[in-house]
Amino acid sequence: MHSRGMASDIQERIKKLIVDRRLPSGAPLPTETDLMELFGVSRNSVREALKALQAMGIVEIRHGFGTYVGPMSMAPMIEGLTFRTVAGHYRGEDSLLQLLELREAVETGLIARLAGRVPAADLAELDALVSRMEEEAAGGAVRADTDRAFHAALYRGLDNLLLSEVLEAFWDAFHRVRTDLVEAPQPDPETTCRQHREILEAVRSGDATRAEEAVRDHFGNIRTRLRSARYAR
Template sequence: MARGTMSEDVQAQIKRLILRRKLVPGDPLPTEAELVELLDVSRNSVREALKALQAMRIVEIRHGFGTYVGSLTLDPFVEGVAFRAAVRHHQGEASLYELMEVREALEAGLVGAVARSLPAEDLTVLRDLVDRMEKEAAAGRVESGTDRAFHLALYRSLGNHLLSEVLDAFWDALRRVRKDLDDSSQDPEVTWRQHAEIVTALETGDGDRAVEAMHRHFDGIRERLKGVV
């Protein structure tokens, strides 16, 4: 068996072991020696497989302590998407627009449903975040952490953890690419007002208005991207 194929086979066996034993993030895995015996493969094959799985956040190797089930986050996906977009941008492709359009399609397609059944406590969180944006805008810049918290809170009521992670992944990927390309253009007052428009629509339960406000928000991002395209 080729070396790469062997490593992939061992990775698959370790993943099946995690599923079979119903392990969750943070649970310990068998030691290297135990995996060698359980899987009937060489120690080098186990080590290569564990390193590959660690890169995917499926396992976490804590030197001196052992190997554990990893965080299972979408970080590798974000890094891959962001780097892909940066490379294609430098090749003259419209990769930033493509990345933004994926986000826009997801968020504009969901915000109407959110408007119809947004819990009062989530609306309060969104109002507080917009108030924070207003203060930050007055100081000269809306912080990316505030913007991120807003978009995460916006879809929390849907109760879909994977959806929240995917939306956050595309948010983070676009932020990383723009940071790498030194895109610091932002009109903080426009950013604050666009988010405030979304909240105003949500307060009235007007899904169509919320969708329109979301598209205007992305029109603003689209306009700022012209400076780096």
């Protein structure tokens, strides 16, 4: 019955409550006191269950206000991937490279599926993003946000929100670990711009092979810089 303990039991019950009542993201949950009475357990146990659910993004707690159904985003996955990568890194594994290779494998795989099928609106946005990238490059370095936005806009054409979120999660985790740990040589802004421009044009032309090559080049560039990095700490 309570084979995994009381707190774990309560987690399941709260999840069930959300499902049974068809509660959408942002809907209010019962107060801690209500949950105590509802499940017949102490406040402490309720709180431990809520903390665990909060860590999974299933629940959102606002001090002095109440508890709500969480956004169910990929944020916890980012946290987990980030920590896993950082911990692995400090134990001497090439975990950051592995994470980059994950992104490379998935994105090069998806780009062919996308060639020639990007909506005009997204193409326009990608044009604007590459332009902004070139402006920033002239000023010294490309902002990380811009790169993120490019990749996000690119795969938006696949028309799968879940997939987009997963890709963004991978990007976020990689970027967070990279900025935390690595003293990589500053990427050559011009090369970065040229490669993004090439990806865009390849996708626009509908040439799947060329697009795949372009993405592979882009990641190859990042990988080379990463390999030659001096690690912080």
